[in-house]
Amino acid sequence: MTETTPADDGVAAADAMILRFVGTDQNGVALQELRAAHVAEVLQGLVGLTSDFEKAGVFHEDGPSGSEVLVRPPREGSFIIEVVRMATDNWDAAKIAAATAEAAVVGVPSLSSILWWATKSTRAQVKDVTYLDNGNVKINWQDDTVDEVPAAAWNELKTRKTRRKKQLRQIMAPLSDTRVTEVDVANPSAPDHYEATDKNAQTTASPQSFVLRRSDYDAVRPEDExxxxxxxxxxxxxxxxxxxxxxxxxxxxxxxxxxxxxxxxxxxxxxxxxxxxxxxxxxxxxxxxxxxxxxxxxxxxxxxxxxxxxxxxxxxxxxxxxxxxxxx
Structure with a gap:
């Protein structure tokens, strides 16, 4: 999904992510509303998470690309939040990367990739890492899965863990509502290329669609201060x-x-x-x-x-x- 806003030729939609909050109300009807406070937390968490990885230079090989996170109107029939990361600097390169099918693999991850790695780091400990010739880092998790991430993303994943837990807790805040059972995360502009490249391990940049459940929410419970x-x-x-x-x-x-x-x-x-x-x-x-x-x-x-x-x-x-x- 690569767009140029008519009002500003220096801004491009680098990628988007859809969060679909799944659940039913007390009458068994599909959930069509969320608590306003929870929605506010979701957006605050997304902005904070994106900002940290942006500052780490994850979205552009030459450094920060001046990203801004926007939100699109919810859709009817279910509660869906669609956020768009707008590249305000280096936007020509951002458009080229976003249009490339293997963008996430060559080092320009999507918002959904960032969210996947961030939540994965709270569910599994790192067993070991390998620095690859292509500049990426292969992470071997203790649950016997493998992810390949840009070096800048790995450096960011190693730091600010308490802050990141707070951001993820905000993003998944609706899961504290008993009516909400899961959050479906999807990148609308990319296919799911989470494929097994080894019979004993799954290796990819990240899945482009995945589900977050209450166990994921519990995993980012902040440590007592x-x-x-x-x-x-x-x-x-x-x-x-x-x-x-x-x-x-x-x-x-x-x-x-x-x-x-x-x-x-x-x-x-x-x-x-x-x-x-x-x-x-x-x-x-x-x-x-x-x-x-x-x-x-x-x-x-x-x-x-x-x-x-x-x-x-x-x-x-x-x-x-x-x-x-x-x-x-």
Missing amino acids: VQQSSEIFSAEAQMAAINFDDPTKWRVKTRNRTRNVAVEDSAFLGRVAHGLAIRRTDIFWLRIREDKTVTNGRTQTHWTVEKVETYRRAAGDNESQEANPTSD
Whole structure:
């Protein structure tokens, strides 16, 4: 599919890709609508994925060709998104490559090829790679399949893996909707030349049509973003709950809050085991370690009493040590 837009002779449609979202509604009728938020994610993911491979020089041997991704109106009768990559620079070469039947093989892959390699890299680990005389790279996957890709594409596949997972997650966002069962991906301008060239392995640039399912969507689940930190501070507290059998299940009440704590002060625990009487009104000066874990924006905090530094039996005696604490 090679077109020149009438409004601008310096722009050519280099290739196109069709995404057909397959599913049924609650009445068993073929799905004809998607959630607007999901459609927005699909387009954002496609633009991001195309941009990264464009910057890597995948679409033109001489470097970036200034691609722009456009979207065509959905068709009636099913939910289809057709995107077009427009070459805004080096467009004469882009038109020649797009018109060549073996364009994907000689090093100018289509959008569907890029999507295939990107999703494949999340489903299978790389066993080994071979740098070929034609400048391409042969990837041997651990599922015993083989792909031949341009060197620039291989270099891009090796980097920005977290970012790419996010892009693929966006592209497949409609699969999070239980009504959607699969995404049919097709290059409307190229035949499917995913053919076996070896009886033990399938080798090609990529299939020009394939299906993405929920297992593919699950494969690009982002890894948890975890941040951990610790802070040690001292505070006055009363023992709100004591567990003589399990020192990890105590509760302390400070001036501002009541928290579950683990007590690690073995000397203090020994005194408790030997009969130290503790009343709810007794006040302790505690050295506390606060361990904080933030997972995908959600915070969990755990307190550990490292040392019971002082202890007095009267509450409300105006002898607070929080302004000027002392230690044994």
